[in-house]
Amino acid sequence: MSSVKPNVPAGSAPTSTVQRPERFRTISGTSIEPVYGPEHVAALDYDRDLNDPGQFPYTRGIHPSGYAGKLWTMRQFAGFGTPEETNGRYRQLLAAGGTGLSVAFDLPTLMGKDPDHPLSLGEVGKCGVSIASLADMERLFADIPLSPITTSMTINSPAAMLLAMYLVVAEQQGADWRLISGTIQNDILKEYIAQKEYIYPPGPSMRLVTDVFRFCAEQVPKWNTISVSGYHIREAGSTALQELAFTLRNGIEYVQYGVNAGLDVDTFVPRMSFFFNAHNEFFEEIAKYRAARKLWSHVMRERFGARDERSCKLRFHAQTAGVSLTSQQPRNNVVRTAVQALAAVLGGANSLHTNSLDEALALPTVEAATLALRTQQIIAHESGVRESVDPLGGSYFLEALTADLEAGALDCFRTIDDLGGMIEAIEKGYPQREIAENAYRSQQEMERGERDIVGVNVCIDARALDVPTLYIDEGAAERQVAQLEDLRRTRNADRVVRSLDALRETARGKDNLMPLLLEAVRAYATIGEMCDALRDVWGEYEETPAI
């Protein structure tokens, strides 16, 4: 890199030898004016385009009082090793003032495989906690009452199975399904597009999603049945605009499938939520959240004829950008995360996860995770940004960016509608190619010195600046496999077989699968057994990679 930019010692300003463009561009490619003024927002009408917080189209927020009434939920994603180890981390996070739980599952769980499956070798407990059956879920939430807290579970292909496990644990604790709340990610479309943790083909996958919509509308009315996620689309390399557009278009696809399954939009859309990235480019990120709320309110009112205001209010979780973290000078990541988190808060995030400084190196240590939580708490309690709703509303620059992103997203909706819908677009590889293209372009921009990353291509420091990291050994895998063997010996094998046979039978028909999954879970069928039963009927999805 030294041929492009001189290596400057830490603390001094970068002395770039690259000619600066006369005009800057946002990550999404919008040209940025040197100064913004009234002429850039002349087309905006306050009542129509912005309106007060809590008023349609909710550009300025869904609550009239913003964070003055209620702070965002500080929800730190965590999970590793065995359920017992993660249970310990949850209790530490709750004791440190975390206000919600968020479960990270390991790859075998995410892919619907048991810890002793050949493909699980080396993966058990590594990227998250290993949950193979109800017995593990019981250990995960031991001595954590599920009534007062809300739990978010990042689980997609087997979301219905993990929800069933959670509901049975809640029931064992005496909690009322009608009162408990939480979220399952349950967003399979972005798996085909970006994160690639899919199991079944799109058709049956969408049936599982709509079965959860219907079941929860009837029996777990406060549960957020889906978290339509742009986060992973962005991490895979998209621009802010692509993240916004693909995510909301995915949202439209889910609503359409719900409608096609015979559901009234106002019975399930109020429990849909969204999940966005909080990346580096401060103003574009804030504009993205505001544009998302405005777009969704119009989609729901005009495209789907929603009558309930709650269907039109887009609620979202934000997470700072994992992909922006650097392994070089890892302590810099605290600062990056703080700036990104501030953007999420100024954009009206309803809940927030802040990444830990060591996450380009490993899963976070408890110290790093606590510092990440403290970052949110400092923004909440010391910065004063919560005291006025949408404090940047009316900024010429921000409103112009918001309008640009909105227009760009509407264009993208039309492209995908013309392809026949999002599933058809995915089958044609359209969003996958767009994202791969941008991922490569942004890597090239960085390497050519057109985009600066402190510690990577500017302000490089040759000294080793290591931080302590968490190391997960193979012990967790051994303990999980041993416990699974015990479970298989002690459970009622007949009940397991009967419940799995019934699951297969129902999968061939059209009835809701949730009651069958609940019975299989109660019988202590494993995640692998339940997912395999459905693989028997539906097969598996295979992608053609778009490079």
Added chain:
Amino acid sequence: MRKIRVVIAKPGLDGHDRGAKVITRALRDGGMEVIYTGLRQTPEQIVAAALQEDADVIGLSILSGAHNYICPRVMELLQAKEIADILVVIGGIIPDVDVPKLNEMGINGIFPPGSSMRDIVEFIRKNVRTAAASAS
């Protein structure tokens, strides 16, 4: 003149393929012949692909922590098939404590997040050791 032939593989259950795809394109732009295996390849499948493609280099993209199982297995299979002159490099998240073990089994090109594509291309050019590629 024969181009350096590279198999980029994504082993394990992880689906985060941004790095694998970006490096596939970067190596192609660097003048190499690159085959991307796609997701969820077992060590057996990866070595079979390398054999079939007459590869000089295998690039493994691993972020999930499964390297302690996958890497020894790949190296073992390369030995067994008598193609141990294939250069193996890794991109992804590898804890420092695991690096000496990987070095010992002959894996020296380990590229963490933030690595430059140019450095990876250079490393491969300098270290490729199969007869076919060295002669080119």
